[in-house]
Amino acid sequence: MRLSGWGRFPIAECNVLCPRTEADLIAALAQVPSLATTIAPAIARGMGRAYGDSALNTHAIVSMTAFAHMLSFDAHSGVLVAESGVTLADVISVFLPRGWFVSVTPGTKFVTLGGAIAADVHGKNHHKDGSFGGFVEWIDIVGRDGVVRRCARTENADLFEWTLGGMGLTGVILRCAIRLRRVESGWLRQRSIPAPNLAAAMSAFEDNTQSTYSVAWIDCLAKGANLGRSIVLLGEHALADELDVARRPAPFVTPRRRMRAMPFDAPGFALNQWSVRAFNALYWWKGSRGARQTLVDWDSYFYPLDSIHQWNRIYGKRGFAQFQCVLPLAASRAGLEELLSVISASGQGSFLAVLKRMGPQDSRFSFPMEGYTLALDFPAHPKALALMERLDAITLAHGGRFYLAKDSRLSRATFEASDPRVADFRAMRSERGLDQTFSSIQSERLGL
Amino acid sequence: MGLAIAHRFAKEGFDVQLAARRPDELERAKADLEVRYAVAVTLHAFDALDFHAHESFMASLPKLPYVAVCVVGLLGDQRANETDLEAAVGVMRANYEGPATILGVIANFFEARGSGTIIGVSSVAGDRGRATNYVYGSAKAGFTAFLSGLRNRLAKTGVHVMTVKPGFVATRMTEGMNLPPALTATPEAVAERIFGGYQKGANVIYTKPVWRLVMAVIVSIPEGVFKKLKI
Structure with missing residues (x-):
């Protein structure tokens, strides 16, 4: 197949x-x-x-995919035991109506629990709550010997630690227990802060570390004085009494989003620096009209792209590659400036560049570390792949590392140089x- | 497919009784239904072919259900069925004798109570016998006729009978077969149609509407022409 x-x-x-x-x-x-x-x-x-x-x-x-059974739920502790093929979308659809939400989520809900553990995914609350692994109580892993091993922080702890972020290379994750988070509604209070350049974006993050969720959309084609201009988005789960009176009786009911589909592969020329530049300029213009606070439903807030079925087709038949690195805090400013200068000078950028402040994390092989992470897509095109190699070098020079869940093209030498934990x-x-x-x-x- | 239907009804708050030959294999399905929908689920050992036990099986249920859904069937291998009568009889029994006898018994229980809905999952293959699957198809045709008669008998008793005719469904039965996507439904889509039909009190439903048209065409072809076709 x-x-x-x-x-x-x-x-x-x-x-x-x-x-x-x-x-x-x-x-x-x-x-x-x-x-x-x-x-x-x-x-x-x-x-x-x-x-x-x-x-x-x-x-x-x-x-x-056949291992998608939920096995038990403890309504006091919020611990769900489920097979690894259960998706976050599944978990949310079952438990949000009962007042629970996933504790950490990446930008799509269409990932399995097994995948979330293997990549030890992070979300907009990493600076505060850490990665997915922090909410995993135990994992059952099957080896090629056919033995199912229960591992946790107190039992087979080594295997547990290596499996978080271990990219499925420690065995097949069969079942797990994860802790959900209590919420009072299916809505989020979102505040957007326009940041005219990188320094402003970084200080918006540093000034708002108490915010549960924070992420920035960054215009990676902006140059000069505008380099790194961003819309920083902060979010909190809305309390029931923060909703409109009309919504209070059913705080978990949110409007069903219309699913749109990308019915065909976009032609190769559809994404070019002019279309991306125009999109980015428009987005900035919309977002920059002062700090605003809005109520957003959970699906639009966490998963803006999930409503476009097969959005990956926008990059056409040749596919795309994502670049995501994290830079240590001390080197973040200089490193990001260099990355963004090279990207904007090349004129190759994507609609989907994301900047995020990460909190401290100490783990065996997971991606996050305290600092800033930058993620953006490029069409899988020789010119873009060459640019990504330059970005690799800049990341290395600033002591950063790479996210394996996004990677499709990193060289072995670069990867080894980026992370002493590889050995x-x-x-x-x-x-x-x-x-x-x-x-x-x-x-x-x-x-x- | 049976589990997809169980999910759809459980989602509406129905408690579920799952009956199968090896109920222990359904333990995780039971847990899943209970966790997702907060309904009560019980498992029951049941063999559709052991018709002597059907009455005692029904009497042993903790509660007489409101809705009974029969998703018993065996596709078999048509070529093997042409020479291996043991295999052919297995297909005939699994698709006709088993489903018809248990639903006949359930009908009596429902009739005595004066309410209930019986849902029998038959097949479009029963609408006309074709060279490629007529052993399976003929058993399904018998089951379809049985359901029609049962519906007729019970029409004035408060018990409703619905016949479901799926076309191709992507399940374990059809795994590895090369099915035309436009004619193939997911088990979840079939379950959705079945629940919709149940709510409306439909008599006969095709789980993908296009099949009603396809089968109308197939059924209307004159026999003299039909016998020479390869479809």
Whole structure:
């Protein structure tokens, strides 16, 4: 079966296994078509929302979509036990009406719990609450020996820590327990702060660290005095009595969003520096008319792109690659300035550049660190790929690192230079024999 | 497909009784329904072919249900059925004898109570026998006729019977088959149609409306022409 990640680049012919029960899964893991005497390494796959090749493997992909059962929920602690193929969309649709929301969410709700753990995803509240892993109580992982291992902070702690952010390379995540967050409504109070340049955007973040959610849309084509101009968006879950009187009786009911679809691949020329520049200028103009406070429903607030079915087609047939790095706090200002100067000078930018202040995080292999993260898309085009290599070098020079859930093209040398933890991760994999049993095209490319 | 239907009804607050040959395999489905919809779910061992046990099975249920949905069936392999009579009889029994006998028993229970809805999932394959699946199709045709007769019998008793005719559905039964996307429904879409039909009190529904048209055309082809076609 021809598969790709969300960026539709690269595409690979993959052998896909679809087990339906735990016994099927264990049998599938033991029976993957063997290469000579060794077993071919496998990788689990959920919704395929990692952008690149994290969940691609030509020998054996274990699709976890049949493992989408919720198993128990404790209404006192907010702990949900579920199989790894359950999506965040599922969790929200079941629990928001009862006053609970996911504690950490990335920019799409169409990810599985297994994927969220494997990438240890972060959200707009990272500066305050950390990453997804902080809300995971335990994980059940299946190895190629067919043994299901329960791991948590107090039990098989090593395996637990390595699995958070371990990109599925420590085994197949089968079940997990996650802690939800109490909310009083399905609405968010959003405040937008126009920031005319990078310095203003960064101080907006630093001045608002108490805000639960913060993120900035950044115009990466703005130059000179406007370099880094952004709209910083802050958000809080609205309390029931902050809603209009008319909405108070049903605080979790939000208008159903109209799903729009991207019915075809956009032609290659549709996204060019003029169309992007025009879009960005318009967005800035709209957002810059003073600080404003609005009430926004949860779906539009957290998942603006989810309402456009297959939005990834906007980049056309060739697909796209996302660049996302995080820079340590002390180097953030200089590093971001350099990244943005190079991007704006190249004239290649995307609609979707995002800047976010991250909080401190100490983990074995997860992406986040205290500082600033910048994310933007480029069409998978030779010119853009060359630009991304320049961005890699700037990131390295400032002590930054890269987000594997977004990556499809990083070189092994760059990746190794970016993160001293790579050697430990490799050593852990080889010590446990995982390097022979689990791999993705990404892990092969990066030598994990 | 049965589980998708259970989800759809549970979403409306219906408690669910799941009956299957191996109920232990449904433990996680039970947990899932309970967590998602806060309804009560019970599991019951049931073999559609063991018709001697049907009455005691119904009597053993903790509560007589309001709605009974029968999603019993076996596609089988047409080519094998042409020579292997054991296999052919298996298909005939699983698609006709089993579903018809249990629904006949349920009908008696519902009639005695004076209320209830019986939903039988048959197939478009029962609308006309074709070379590629007539063993399966003929059993479904029998089941469709049974449901029609049952509906007629119960019309004045307060018990309603709905016949469901799915076309292609992407389930375990059809896994690996190359199905035309325009004619193929998801189990969730089928469940949605079934629930809609239940609410309206429909008699016969095609779960993807295009199938009503497709089958009308297929049924209207004169036999002399039809027998020479490959469809």
